Amino acid sequence: MGMERVWMVSVLFIVLVTILGLYDLPQTMAAATPTVIVVGAGMSGISAAKTLSDAGIKNILIIEATNRIGGRIKKTNFAGLSVELGANWVEGVNGDQVNPIWTMVNKIGLKTYYSDFDHLANHTYKQMGGVYEESVAQQAYDSADELSTSSQKLSVSLSRRRQTDMSILASQRLKNHVPSTPIEMAIDYYTYDYEFGEPPRVTSLQNTEPLQTFTDFGEDYYFVADSRGYESVVHYVAKQFLTTDKAGNITDPRLVLNKAVREIQYSQSGVVVKTEDGSVYKADYVMVSASIGVLQTNLIDFVPDLPAWKLLAIYQFDMSIYTKIFLKFPYKFWPTGNGTEFFIHVHEKRGYYTMWQQLENEYPGANCLLVTVTDDESRRVEQQPDSETLAEIMDVLRNMFGKNIPDATDILVPKWWSDRFYKGTFSNWPIGVDQHEYDQIRAPVGRVYFTGEHTSEHYNGYVHGAYLAGIDSANILVKCAKKKMCNYNIKPKST
Numbered sequence: 001m002g003m004e005r006v007w008m009v010s011v012l013f014i015v016l017v018t019i020l021g022l023y024d025l026p027q028t029m030a031a032a033t034p035t036v037i038v039v040g041a042g043m044s045g046i047s048a049a050k051t052l053s054d055a056g057i058k059n060i061l062i063i064e065a066t067n068r069i070g071g072r073i074k075k076t077n078f079a080g081l082s083v084e085l086g087a088n089w090v091e092g093v094n095g096d097q098v099n100p101i102w103t104m105v106n107k108i109g110l111k112t113y114y115s116d117f118d119h120l121a122n123h124t125y126k127q128m129g130g131v132y133e134e135s136v137a138q139q140a141y142d143s144a145d146e147l148s149t150s151s152q153k154l155s156v157s158l159s160r161r162r163q164t165d166m167s168i169l170a171s172q173r174l175k176n177h178v179p180s181t182p183i184e185m186a187i188d189y190y191t192y193d194y195e196f197g198e199p200p201r202v203t204s205l206q207n208t209e210p211l212q213t214f215t216d217f218g219e220d221y222y223f224v225a226d227s228r229g230y231e232s233v234v235h236y237v238a239k240q241f242l243t244t245d246k247a248g249n250i251t252d253p254r255l256v257l258n259k260a261v262r263e264i265q266y267s268q269s270g271v272v273v274k275t276e277d278g279s280v281y282k283a284d285y286v287m288v289s290a291s292i293g294v295l296q297t298n299l300i301d302f303v304p305d306l307p308a309w310k311l312l313a314i315y316q317f318d319m320s321i322y323t324k325i326f327l328k329f330p331y332k333f334w335p336t337g338n339g340t341e342f343f344i345h346v347h348e349k350r351g352y353y354t355m356w357q358q359l360e361n362e363y364p365g366a367n368c369l370l371v372t373v374t375d376d377e378s379r380r381v382e383q384q385p386d387s388e389t390l391a392e393i394m395d396v397l398r399n400m401f402g403k404n405i406p407d408a409t410d411i412l413v414p415k416w417w418s419d420r421f422y423k424g425t426f427s428n429w430p431i432g433v434d435q436h437e438y439d440q441i442r443a444p445v446g447r448v449y450f451t452g453e454h455t456s457e458h459y460n461g462y463v464h465g466a467y468l469a470g471i472d473s474a475n476i477l478v479k480c481a482k483k484k485m486c487n488y489n490i491k492p493k494s495t
Contacts, residue, residue: 034061037283042071045289047470053241065260075229079328079410095218112222123343155209167431168200186346197320207429212458225362292454293319293423313440319424321378328410426461427454439490
């Protein structure tokens with residue numbers, strides 16, 4: 001009798017868990033199935049999630065691969081200072097329209113500093129030492145400005161007549177003026193690579209000249225230097241819909257950290273998202289906010305494979321690498337004061353430690369410099385020991401300021417390209433990609449939706465682009481989920 005009773009209880013238990021659908025399911029699936037899973041908690045992912053919540057879709061789950069929110073807006077400690085590894089500026093301020101990120105920054109009260117680039121002609125250094133005479137340097141800068149203005153006029157003309165796009169370099173060739181001397185290459189690098197992370201030979205003319213960010217929001221830059229970090233703007237958006245504790249820390253169970261998504265299964269009935277640790281999550285829809293660089297790798301496996309048109313559009317876009325190298329010294333040996341913040345190092349090798357910034361305004365008394373490299377130089381620097389990078393930098397500085405300057409006591413080299421969760425810093429619009437491919441990049445595939453700064457129609461590559469893209473992509477999903485308006489129109493290829 002006793003054994004029979006035990007057997008009956010066991011059978012009843014198996015029947016019960018089978019009916020309830022709990023047998024052999026991961027704990028993560030025991031909770032109510034969310035309507036939307038958002039992959040990634042950077043600015044675009046958080047912005048999309050907030051937009052969904054505001055539209056009444058509150059049953060969401062945000063899955064983030066790292067231990068924090070913010071994505072490529074990330075602070076770190078360097079020699080006792082809070083510095084930004086990724087995005088650092090609010091770009092596009094004091095124009096006819098107000099940049100939404102500028103509004104947030106001021107709402108939070110983050111410390112920002114106007115970046116004054118107007119005095120570069122006074123601080124352009126020769127490769128082997130000494131500063132160019134102001135009149136010589138100014139003539140080179142004026143020539144570069146004229147060339148840029150000509151490229152802008154050509155771009156507007158091509159767009160108006162719906163003619164084929166070209167690279168910025170091609171527009172320079174049409175003017176019979178390709179920057180070729182060391183100082184011309186350095187100024188060209190400042191004009192384009194320092195902004196887009198890639199050289200003019202690969203960058204689209206029509207989608208960068210003139211730049212919509214500056215046309216809409218203004219041409220001023222403000223550098224964020226605050227112990228709370230630029231990532232505070234992402235927290236500001238997140239805390240408008242995610243619950244927090246009394247200390248202001250996000251405690252909402254709809255945000256899950258340290259879960260790297262490795263597979264997304266999708267069908268007409270829903271999606272299944274699997275993470276690296278074996279967790280499995282089901283939902284009606286998924287919003288993928290991974291960078292274009294990540295989408296170009298095999299980190300996330302889509303099952304079935306994304307269609308060929310989608311993959312081709314993703315693979316055609318560019319992921320730039322923009323490396324801000326921070327240096328600390330025992331004392332200052334560079335000019336300080338008004339008009340000295342930025343200076344340029346001219347070298348026969350284009351982009352070789354060209355753009356410099358002294359940070360006395362932002363970090364008084366810290367004796368810090370910032371030098372920026374991009375593209376192939378970023379890849380090279382990431383793959384060599386920091387000690388080699390420091391040795392190269394010190395050679396450059398001693399050529400500029402003399403042999404007796406002190407060695408740096410600290411160096412910080414961000415490595416975005418090497419990080420599998422980012423694979424670069426921001427997208428750049430390359431030649432050959434027009435509105436057709438852009439629409440394909442943003443277009444949903446069944447129940448899989450996409451967002452990120454790379455899906456921003458006018459502001460790709462910028463923090464405000466990421467924020468606005470999250471809103472736009474979420475609204476596309478809302479139309480489908482709530483209004484059953486699921487068609488997404490892709491503009492035909494320009495001819």
